[in-house]
Amino acid sequence: MMHDEVLKEHFGVAPTNVCEVVGGFSAKAYRVDADRAYFLKVYDRSLPTMRPFIERIDAYMPALGWLSTTPALRGRVAHPIPALNETYKVETPDHVFLLFAHIQGETPGEKGLTLRQTEELAEILAILHDTSKHIPFDTPGLSEDISLPFCEKLERYLANADLEASALARLVCPHAATLRAAIAETVRLRDTVRLHAAPLVLCHADAHSYNVMHGNRLVLVDWEDLRWAPAEADLFMHALSPHWAAFWQAYSAIRSDFRLDAGLMRFNLIRRRLDDIGLDIERITQEDPTEAETTKMLGWIALSISEAREILSGRERHRGHNAVKLR
Numbered sequence: 001m002m003h004d005e006v007l008k009e010h011f012g013v014a015p016t017n018v019c020e021v022v023g024g025f026s027a028k029a030y031r032v033d034a035d036r037a038y039f040l041k042v043y044d045r046s047l048p049t050m051r052p053f054i055e056r057i058d059a060y061m062p063a064l065g066w067l068s069t070t071p072a073l074r075g076r077v078a079h080p081i082p083a084l085n086e087t088y089k090v091e092t093p094d095h096v097f098l099l100f101a102h103i104q105g106e107t108p109g110e111k112g113l114t115l116r117q118t119e120e121l122a123e124i125l126a127i128l129h130d131t132s133k134h135i136p137f138d139t140p141g142l143s144e145d146i147s148l149p150f151c152e153k154l155e156r157y158l159a160n161a162d163l164e165a166s167a168l169a170r171l172v173c174p175h176a177a178t179l180r181a182a183i184a185e186t187v188r189l190r191d192t193v194r195l196h197a198a199p200l201v202l203c204h205a206d207a208h209s210y211n212v213m214h215g216n217r218l219v220l221v222d223w224e225d226l227r228w229a230p231a232e233a234d235l236f237m238h239a240l241s242p243h244w245a246a247f248w249q250a251y252s253a254i255r256s257d258f259r260l261d262a263g264l265m266r267f268n269l270i271r272r273r274l275d276d277i278g279l280d281i282e283r284i285t286q287e288d289p290t291e292a293e294t295t296k297m298l299g300w301i302a303l304s305i306s307e308a309r310e311i312l313s314g315r316e317r318h319r320g321h322n323a324v325k326l327r
Helices: 002-011 048-055 057-067 115-136 149-161 167-192 230-238 242-255 262-286 291-313
Strands: 017-021 028-033 037-044 096-099 201-203 213-216 218-220 227-228
Touching: 002 017, 002 037, 017 167, 037 048, 048 057, 048 149, 048 262, 057 096, 057 115, 115 201, 115 213, 115 218, 115 230, 115 242, 149 167, 149 262, 167 262, 167 291, 227 230, 230 242, 230 262, 262 291
Parallel strands: none
Antiparallel strands: 017 028, 028 037, 037 096, 201 227, 213 218
């Protein structure tokens, strides 16, 4: 009922049906049937890990609104629906609501991207990076954060983890040396490579198989991490894919003058693992996940630690013969 009232009062949408659907990590998701189909995202203010996503809404949603109406990206990125107050969010004491045009299709998710989907995503990212230079307004709050806050939080957790008698501590403590080495390497690359990188483009920064919908064509969704950063902040996620050669060919066909920086790719690969580990530790220790959710996050942490170790040692699990060289 709360959703119906918010939709009517604040978006001018009179729903005939609202049903929960599978969403991403950051918010609950609903399909809304009304004059047409919509997609509603609802953020829970009480969850500490949701607060950074909520705080960025006013920064990234106007940029996404503009991107979604450009001829090159229309129909290829999520299209937000403004509220009646001419902003993109509606707030209540407990929740924040965002509304989007519904996208017909499904997410590849765990199956991963097919070769053709990989090529489509590369095209979208290349167009995004080129189009961003034409944005006609200032975008305060979208600068990339290179302060590495999760490195600091992870260091603090490691300093005290051996005092805990928990499944999380038993998982993390044996790998403290690997994690500290990953932190040190990330800081080194930040200071020696990232700080001197240019130019910056608008990056989705989370463009993987769970954040696309595929029907007649691929559509890139979940833009909470939209930011100005080197293009490698989008490209790194596909560096170890078996389809990397096809991805790079499709991307380069649009941005033929772009030159890949292997140091930036390595920086983003390691940083992402640390960010994911830090976020999952924060959810486990500061929120109240179910036993099943905790088990899933422990599995993600173990995988990220393993991948960080392989990247550090130079034994990246190249899932294809044409993966980018990262050293």
